[in-house]
Amino acid sequence: MAMLEIRDIEVYYGVIKAIKGISFDVNEGEVIALIGANGAGKTTILHTITGLLQPKKGTISFDGKDITKTPAHKIVSMGMAHVPEGRRVFSQLSVFENLKMGAYTRKDKAEIEESLAMVYSKFPRLEERKTQLAGTLSGGEQQMLAMGRALMSHPKIVLMDEPSMGLSPIFVEEIFKIIEEISASGTTVLLVEQNAKKALGIADRAYVLETGNIVLDGDATELMNNETVKKAYLGE
Amino acid sequence: MDFLTHLINGISLGSIYAIIALGYTMVYGIAKMLNFAHGDVIMIGSYVVFITVSTMGFPTILGIVIAMAICTVLGMTIEKVAYSPLRNATPLAVLITAIGVSYLLQNIALLVFGANPKSFKSVVPFEPLVLADGQLVITGVSIVAIITGVIIMVALTLFVNKTKAGCAMKAVSEDRGAAQLMGINVNGTISMTFAIGSALAAIAGVLLCSAYPTLTPYTGSMPGIKAFTAAVFGGIGSIPGAMIGGLLLGIIEILGKAYISSQLADAIVFAVLIIVLLVKPTGILGKPINEKV
Ligand SMILES: Nc1ncnc2c1ncn2[C@@H]1O[C@H](COP(=O)(O)OP(=O)(O)OP(=O)(O)O)[C@@H](O)[C@H]1O
Ligand SMILES: [Mg+2]
Numbered sequence: 001m002a003m004l005e006i007r008d009i010e011v012y013y014g015v016i017k018a019i020k021g022i023s024f025d026v027n028e029g030e031v032i033a034l035i036g037a038n039g040a041g042k043t044t045i046l047h048t049i050t051g052l053l054q055p056k057k058g059t060i061s062f063d064g065k066d067i068t069k070t071p072a073h074k075i076v077s078m079g080m081a082h083v084p085e086g087r088r089v090f091s092q093l094s095v096f097e098n099l100k101m102g103a104y105t106r107k108d109k110a111e112i113e114e115s116l117a118m119v120y121s122k123f124p125r126l127e128e129r130k131t132q133l134a135g136t137l138s139g140g141e142q143q144m145l146a147m148g149r150a151l152m153s154h155p156k157i158v159l160m161d162e163p164s165m166g167l168s169p170i171f172v173e174e175i176f177k178i179i180e181e182i183s184a185s186g187t188t189v190l191l192v193e194q195n196a197k198k199a200l201g202i203a204d205r206a207y208v209l210e211t212g213n214i215v216l217d218g219d220a221t222e223l224m225n226n227e228t229v230k231k232a233y234l235g236e
Numbered sequence: 237m238d239f240l241t242h243l244i245n246g247i248s249l250g251s252i253y254a255i256i257a258l259g260y261t262m263v264y265g266i267a268k269m270l271n272f273a274h275g276d277v278i279m280i281g282s283y284v285v286f287i288t289v290s291t292m293g294f295p296t297i298l299g300i301v302i303a304m305a306i307c308t309v310l311g312m313t314i315e316k317v318a319y320s321p322l323r324n325a326t327p328l329a330v331l332i333t334a335i336g337v338s339y340l341l342q343n344i345a346l347l348v349f350g351a352n353p354k355s356f357k358s359v360v361p362f363e364p365l366v367l368a369d370g371q372l373v374i375t376g377v378s379i380v381a382i383i384t385g386v387i388i389m390v391a392l393t394l395f396v397n398k399t400k401a402g403c404a405m406k407a408v409s410e411d412r413g414a415a416q417l418m419g420i421n422v423n424g425t426i427s428m429t430f431a432i433g434s435a436l437a438a439i440a441g442v443l444l445c446s447a448y449p450t451l452t453p454y455t456g457s458m459p460g461i462k463a464f465t466a467a468v469f470g471g472i473g474s475i476p477g478a479m480i481g482g483l484l485l486g487i488i489e490i491l492g493k494a495y496i497s498s499q500l501a502d503a504i505v506f507a508v509l510i511i512v513l514l515v516k517p518t519g520i521l522g523k524p525i526n527e528k529v
Contacts, residue, residue, distance in 0.1 A: 052413050072416035081417075088414040090407045097403050104404065105419035153419070 001064060003028040003188055004049070004157060009058030011041075011048050018044045020212035021058070026157065031179070031189040033199040033220060035233055036209030042192040043085050045209075046159050049190075050082045051075050063156070077105040079156035083163060085192075087146040091135025095126055098134050098145055102152030111154070119148040122178060140171040147178065157188040164195050176202060196233035200224045208233070237371040242494045243487065248378035249447070250486020251385025255440040256463030257470070257478035258392060259433030265409040265473040266429040269327070272334040273314060274437060275460015276341035281307045281438030282445045282455060283345065286354055296359045303438040311434025312427050320423065338457070345453035353452045356445040377447045384443060388436060389479050396475060405429065409473070462489070462502075465509050471522025480520055 002025035011019035019041050026032045034042050047053040049060055051072035059068045062080060070078075081102075090098050099119060103112045120127035123144040129137065134145055143163055150158055160179065164172045176198050183189050183202070193199035200206055200220045208216035208229065216223065223229050256278060263271045281303040288299035318337050322330050362376030396402035407415040408425045416422055444459055445451050462485060470481025485505060492504040512520065 050417060052416065072413075073419050073421045076417065076419040084414060084417060088411050090410050090414065092406055092410055093403060100400070101403060101407050101415075101418045101420070104400070149418075 002026060003063060004190070005059075005061045006045075006049070007059045007061075009045075009048060009055040009060065011044050011053055011055050013044075018212055019048070019055070022209075022212070022214050023058075024207050024214060024217070026188060026190050028156075028188055029183075029186065030204045031183045031191060031202055033196075033203035033206040034190065034192045034209060035194075035196045035199060035206060037232075038194075039211070040209040041212045042209055043161055046082060046084075046161050046190070046192060049159060050080060076153050076155075079154075081150035081153045081155035081158045083146045083150045083158065083160040085161035085165070087139075087142045089134040089137070089142050089145045089149065091133065093134055094131050095134055095137070095145055096130040098149050099126070099130075099152050102149035103154075105153065112152070115152050115154055119151050122151075122181065123148050140167050140174075143167060143171070143175060144178075147175075147182075151182070155187060157190065158182060159190045159192075161192045162194055163191075164193065164198065172198065196229070197224075200229075200234075237368060238494070241372055241374075242490050244374055244378055244382075246487035246490035247483060248375075248381040248486070249490055250483035251381045252440050252443050252447070252482075253459070253463045253466045253486050254385055254479045254482025255388055255436050255443070256459060257467040257482040258388070258475065259436050260464050260467040261470070261472055261475060261478040262405075262429050263433050264467070265475075266405060267315075267319065267426045269319065269330045270334060270464070271314075271319075271430075271433070272331070272460070272464075273337040273341055274433065275456035275458075275463070276338050276345075277307050277311055277314075277434050277437040277456070278441040278444065278459060279345060279451075279453060279456030280310060280341060281441035282356065282451050283349055283354075284438070285359065285442050285445070286356055286451055289359065290354075290357050300359070300438070300442055303442065304435045307434040307438035307441075308431045311430040311437070315427055315430040320426070342453045342457070349453065351452070353450045356449040356451045358446040358449065359442055360446055375447075377443065381443045381447065384439065388439070392432075392475060401425075401428070462505065465506065468519055469509055469512055471519030474519070474521045477519055477521035 004026040007023050008021050009019055010017060010021050022045065034045065036042050044053065048055050051070055055068065059066060061067060062078060067075060090101065099116060103115060106112055125141055126144055126148055134142065137145060147163065163175050167175065179189060179191065180202050191199055191203065200223055203220040205218065206220050206223050207214050216226065216229065259274050260271065263269065284303035284306050285299045288294040288302050289296050314337055318333050319330065322333060358377060360376040360380045364376060365374040365379065396405060404420045405425055407418065408420060408422055412422050463482065466481035466485040467478045469485060470477030488508055489501050489505050493501040496504060
């Protein structure tokens, strides 16, 4: 049994069918990449998994529990964190307060302190700027904050939606290095990326999404050598 | 000395407006809606105090606590029954519903308490403070209103800025979706906001009726509109804005009454609002509005 099982989900925006019956698995410890062009439905899938959207058909189970109808605010305490597209840090709150919100559902103060120390060691810039309002951080720093905030919930799995979007090459390197670290520390990762080359570079397996359907899947290295993938997503 | 008297009266009335305006602005900040029934919650709170204290003879404090409890439940019920089903509806639909709830409360009050004005006995037992050989008289209600206002403003500011629940409120007000991803129960947070606003409305009602002792089913509507004006004046959604807006509005109203014309005082208040909004459309402390699509 996979840690996260998506079965035949269909998701609508009004009458528009954005996800047309998709199934996939994420196993414990894996890094799974979900790649696809703009508008393919990647964000929609992540939102459906974490409960911000409800599928019209199909089921989602996490750790053996059916979470299809679980409201979004109950998902995080089950061990799933989501780094949303566009960061969505709370700009009116300080860096420190944003991180505290990440640990909102946790009670044990000592454990929260431990996570905070871990986040600060991964992102020393956040510690330097802990009293700064998040809205005044640079784009790259906001991305670090969004990732740090997700880690504050001590998740078993992290869903990341285009963490490298709009970042300079150095920051992109940095972010991917950190994703690998997160994975190495035992956390499962479901990664949505435009940067297919980088994503396939660190992923174990990948799914390729086209207008609401999965059209390809397989080992990341295999997909990297696939002609269609090369043409459409790797720009070769 | 006259000026000082008017100023103190203005600050006192302004404190009451500020307490009401806080309810409007917090609900707007969190639920993104104008709760037009807020003024009528004030009226219900005042009737509860009138019945428990004047008719049934309960101690004043107990009457106020009962009024706060009833208004809290009322506010949460209104939100649950009338507004939460409209969470994804257009702002206009929500606004019309809120106006409907306002009329509903007024008519229920008319049915239950009748149209005859009740004469509200001030809950403040203190004698007026007479200073400067009788040239400066400050009523007990004024003093209590100002002190209560200060306490509420300080407490609310600390709550919002220093507690986890306050932080969560700010998070919900900024980005509901992201707040949910943190595990924050958005419906619960909205409900709590209505509860706080309505409890404050009960306090405002008691102070208002102690200063202006005629109680009718329509008692809440004019102060409600003025406090709403104050909230917009200060920047809707901003807590310090509601405080400043409320105080300024009270001062302008009393000074306008004293020095310009008592008939025109309300018109002056609204004229000032229009001027402020022309100069700064988001109000004194309002943030630039960036509607997300
Ligand atoms: N709120 C919405 N209302 C209506 N349609 C929507 C909404 N959000 C997304 N869509 C549509 O659903 C489809 C999938 O969008 P989604 O955001 O999931 O794509 P994506 O793969 O994440 O794209 P990108 O790489 O640009 O982020 C698109 O056609 C989009 O226009
Ligand atoms: Mg997307």
